[in-house]
Amino acid sequence: MAQKQISAEERRKAKEHEKRGLRAYQEWDIDQAIEHFQLASELVPTEPNYLLLLARALARSGNFDRALRALAGFMRLEPESPLANRFEQLFASGMDEVEVLLTDKMTAAGVSIEEIGAAIQMWLEYRIALGSQTLVVRKPETWAAALDYTIRKVNLRPVRRKGIAELYGVSEKAVQDRRNDLIETLDVMPCDYRYFTGRENPLDKLVEAAELLEKLEARFQEP
Structure with a gap:
């Protein structure tokens, strides 16, 4: 079956999602990053880099099953990539x-x-x-x-x-x-x-303290 032709507009939108996804990834808004990279890969399914970016974001979120599926998609598109050997090891049943x-x-x-x-x-x-x-x-x-x-x-x-x-x-x-x-x-x-x-986790206390401080500040600023 012939592949669907990808329009210039679809490529432009995918690029925009890539930019927004990278920005979200840097800002630790991982859910947003995943959403943008997923949309980019759906718009241009022949672009392996979008799947690689999606795998990174999914791994950071702890969703390793989906991350590995994204990597499998990358390897299907780029079987001769120098990265293939490294990624193939992730699917091995034994330990490295x-x-x-x-x-x-x-x-x-x-x-x-x-x-x-x-x-x-x-x-x-x-x-x-x-x-x-x-x-x-x-x-x-x-x-x-x-x-x-x-x-x-x-x-x-x-x-x-x-x-x-x-x-x-x-x-x-x-x-x-x-x-x-x-x-x-x-x-x-x-x-x-x-x-x-x-x-x-000691970080929980920091989060609680920050939330309390925010409430106290709001109360302090009340007219």
């Missing part, structure tokens, strides 16, 4: 070298299974969030160390970079460099809701 190292080392160190799961989730999201950027994994131990260190920091565990570096047999600088990559790409914060595994 980084995940094996994380599981072994964190388990041996007595880290909870919830935090190990959070580290694996962070690795999955990072590989999707990189989008069209190249991922170089020369030494899996370095990435595993950075993920372990970052997850422990997010969960407010007493941990030193030197100890993590020694645990994985890598340099402190390598751990810090890869940690910076994770934080910058995923916009990770202390007690980040995506990776915090405790029962009570």
